[in-house]
Amino acid sequence: MDRSPHGPAAAPRAAGPSVMAPVRAVLRLRRRVVLRRRRLLPPDAGAPGQPRFFTFDGPGAPSSRTPRRPRRRSRVVLYPPAARRPRPCPEPRSRARRCLLLLAAIVGFQVLNAIENLDDNAQRYDLDGLEAALRRAVHGQPAAVGRLVALLRDYLATHVHGRPLLLALLGPSGVGKSLAGRLLAAHFGPALALQYHARHHCPRPGAARACRRDLARRVAAVVARAERAGATPLLVLDDAELLPRALLDELHGLLQPRRARPFHGAICVLLSGAGGAEITRFVLHNASRPDGARRAPEELLAGLRARLAREHPLWQAAAIVPFLLLDRRDVVSCFRDEMAGEGFFPEQARAERLAAQLRYYHVAGREFAVTGCKQVVATVNLL
Structure with missing residues (x-):
């Protein structure tokens, strides 16, 4: 038998740590719990009448700590059941769209510039001054003067024309047609205006062929001068009802597209007594109305155009300006x-x-x- 003095006494010492270790751990946990509870209690928790620990029973003093806000729950994100769809890709920018926008801007600028140039071109001929001179000298024809100036203003507002402007100033004798023609020629100036009188420049009916060549030469000369000056020429033909048919054919040829470009911007004014009888009947028939005959309604213009179209096709392209009878x-x-x-x-x-x-x-x-x-x-x- 082993009789060592350390043998029988070592056994109980070895069992000590195995029993005391859990006890010490429980004590340490209890101490931590007690300390944590004391930290959570308010300062006056130890006063008489107050509970030592926090309970949900009975009223208690409000806590000084700010209550925490409840967390906001995020919305549930739902995905497609099968698989995720890829994000749509942005459409690629097209160069054609940029070019289209640039073209629209250029066209708009050109249109704006053209509108501004219209006023400049019309002011070049001083149509306001022409209208004032006509109203001052030509008595009793406010409607005719207004229509004449309006036609000139519309035609002279553009630079490029496809055909000449043909005006027909019609009316009986002595109503101011020749005076209006002279004022127009004087306003445009002798270099840009041609005045042709049938009784003076072509008095003999048998010389129609020679008169046609002479008229063509005169018209070409004034058109050439106007082309060099960059202006619009004016042709005034008085007593147009006495012009031979050959001269009417020459004037009709000026209106055709086959002529050279300088002829397309000319203004031709025919002063004629044709249709004077129709205008006289119209004025006398509407004499009971103070302003009825002054307005020159469309039926009068249509009747004059139909009557003149039977004489020569030149009159079909003419803008008719009737001059009415004058009162005392x-x-x-x-x-x-x-x-x-x-x-x-x-x-x-x-x-x-x-x-x-x-x-x-x-x-x-x-x-x-x-x-x-x-x-x-x-x-x-x-x-």
Whole structure:
């Protein structure tokens, strides 16, 4: 038998740590729990009447700690049942779209520039001054003057034209057609205007072929001068109803597209007494209306165009401007202007006495001069 003094006493010492270690661990845990609870209690928790530990029973003092906000639950993201769909890719930028936008900007700029140039081109010819001169000198024709200036304004507003402008100033004798033609020629100037009188430049009917060559030469000369000046030429043909058919054919040829480009920008004004009978009947029929005959309705223009188209196809392309009959008040104004031009004092009573010597149509209490202001110049020259 082993009789070592350390043998029997070593056995109980070895069993000590195995029993005390769990006890010490429990004590340490209890101490930590007690300390943690003490930290959570308010400062006055030890006062009489207050519970030592926090419970949910009964009212208690409010805690000084700010309550925590509940966390906001995030929304549930749902995915397709089969598989995730890829994000849509942005469409590639097309170069054609940029080019289209650039082209639209260029076209808009050109249109704006053209609109501004229209006003500049119309102001070049001083149409406002022309209208004022016509209204001051041509008496009793406000509608005709307004229509004439409106046609010129629309035509001269553009630089490039496809065909010449053909105007037909129609009316009976003495209503101001020739005066309007002279004012137009004077306004455009002698370098850009050609005045052709059928009775003066082509008096013999048998010389129609020679007159046609002469007219073509004159027209080419004025068109060439206007082309060098960069302006619009004006052709005024008086007594157009007396022009031979060969000359009407030459004028009709000016309107065709086969002619050279400089001819396309010309303005041709025909002064004619054709249709004077129709205009006279229209004025006398509407004499009961104060302004009815002054408005020149469309039925009058349509009747004049149909009547002239039977004579020559040239009249079909013409813009008709009818000159109506003059009443006695307009004739008195013509006498006063002529007297002032000849050096006489334009006395109203004297002008009325001279106007009373002419013949008139008496309709519905109104008086319309048979010959208009045709005999004014001859009457004043006898003073």
